[in-house]
Amino acid sequence: MQRTYTIRQLTKEFDVTARTLRFYEDEGLIAPERRGQTRIYSNRDRARIILILRGRRVGFSLAEIREILDLYDTHHDGGVKQTLHARRKFEEQLHKLERQKVDIEDSLVELRRAIGAIDSAIADGKLTAPSVESHRVAAE
Amino acid sequence: MQRTYTIRQLTKEFDVTARTLRFYEDEGLIAPERRGQTRIYSNRDRARIILILRGRRVGFSLAEIREILDLYDTHHDGGVKQTLHARRKFEEQLHKLERQKVDIEDSLVELRRAIGAIDSAIADGKLTAPSVESHRVAAE
DNA sequence: CATAACGCTTACGTCAACGTCAAGCGCGAT
DNA sequence: ATCGCGCTTGACGTTGACGTAAGCGTTATG
Numbered sequence: 001m002q003r004t005y006t007i008r009q010l011t012k013e014f015d016v017t018a019r020t021l022r023f024y025e026d027e028g029l030i031a032p033e034r035r036g037q038t039r040i041y042s043n044r045d046r047a048r049i050i051l052i053l054r055g056r057r058v059g060f061s062l063a064e065i066r067e068i069l070d071l072y073d074t075h076h077d078g079g080v081k082q083t084l085h086a087r088r089k090f091e092e093q094l095h096k097l098e099r100q101k102v103d104i105e106d107s108l109v110e111l112r113r114a115i116g117a118i119d120s121a122i123a124d125g126k127l128t129a130p131s132v133e134s135h136r137v138a139a140e
Numbered sequence: 141m142q143r144t145y146t147i148r149q150l151t152k153e154f155d156v157t158a159r160t161l162r163f164y165e166d167e168g169l170i171a172p173e174r175r176g177q178t179r180i181y182s183n184r185d186r187a188r189i190i191l192i193l194r195g196r197r198v199g200f201s202l203a204e205i206r207e208i209l210d211l212y213d214t215h216h217d218g219g220v221k222q223t224l225h226a227r228r229k230f231e232e233q234l235h236k237l238e239r240q241k242v243d244i245e246d247s248l249v250e251l252r253r254a255i256g257a258i259d260s261a262i263a264d265g266k267l268t269a270p271s272v273e274s275h276r277v278a279a280e
Numbered sequence: 281c282a283t284a285a286c287g288c289t290t291a292c293g294t295c296a297a298c299g300t301c302a303a304g305c306g307c308g309a310t
Numbered sequence: 311a312t313c314g315c316g317c318t319t320g321a322c323g324t325t326g327a328c329g330t331a332a333g334c335g336t337t338a339t340g
Contacts, residue, residue, distance in 0.1 A: 036287095
């Protein structure tokens with residue numbers, strides 16, 4: 001198991017640009033070490049990137065993602081107050097995602113219905129007629 | 141069942157600004173009629189708005205949403221080619237949403253795990269100690 | 281040793297999705 | 311008749327999430 005990664009390795013693995021990874025660093029989402037100027041990414045950094053990209057795919061803003069990452073970092077060594085704050089935030093995200101899941105399932109149902117309708121129209125031969133633009137429209 | 145709506149009614153119903161609805165019109169997502177200058181939204185417009193907002197919530201861009209709406213409009217009266225194009229596009233969206241659903245489910249699992257961990261820490265009384273900032277830290 | 285290949289910083293550019301004025305029109309109530 | 315309200319059309323501003331170009335240092339390869 002590799003311990004460290006260059007920026008280039010990660011860009012290829014996750015299909016993001018180096019600009020993006022540096023930007024995430026500027027925004028405080030990751031903090032790779034340096035050997036001189038050069039960034040050295042650890043497995044921890046890599047794990048965070050995976051979380052970031054998944055968060056991005058499900059529609060979280062970078063600010064929200066940063067907040068979650070911070071909570072994961074700090075809710076252990078903070079006091080009760082910090083921990084309860086983290087719990088509340090986690091539940092917020094939870095509810096947001098649950099709503100989103102419903103939206104997605106509804107959309108999936110509709111899309112499958114639309115595709116099914118197209119397929120049965122094709123099966124019924126209702127679409128074998130060429131379009132309006134057909135060059136055979138007047139023959140028959 | 142109401143047949144038409146003012147812009148204000150819709151902004152209240154869906155909690156969006158009038159600016160947003162006008163913007164969607166500029167972008168070709170809806171096309172309400174006019175009584176003079178004033179926009180009159182039909183049930184069809186309203187249905188499209190519902191689709192737009194749900195699409196937005198699940199992370200589609202307005203361009204993607206417009207494409208889908210256009211497909212719903214035109215794949216009926218187009219020829220076979222149009223219809224098959226629509227089918228392909230619908231399947232693209234379908235796969236995108238399925239991937240997204242997996243991401244969401246994974247995120248939900250993690251969030252529930254994190255919340256569960258917090259809860260058991262609390263139940264075990266491992267969090268009753270005040271934070272570092274405590275005013276009683278030196279007494280004992 | 282020159283020239284990629286990779287890495288860095290700084291800084292301006294871009295695109296989507298609206299927000300935010302500014303200025304004006306129609307119209308029902310006072 | 312004018313007040314204010316709601317609606318309208320520009321047009322510029324803003325925010326998030328990067329893209330892109332300039333310019334430079336380091337490593338490796340023919």
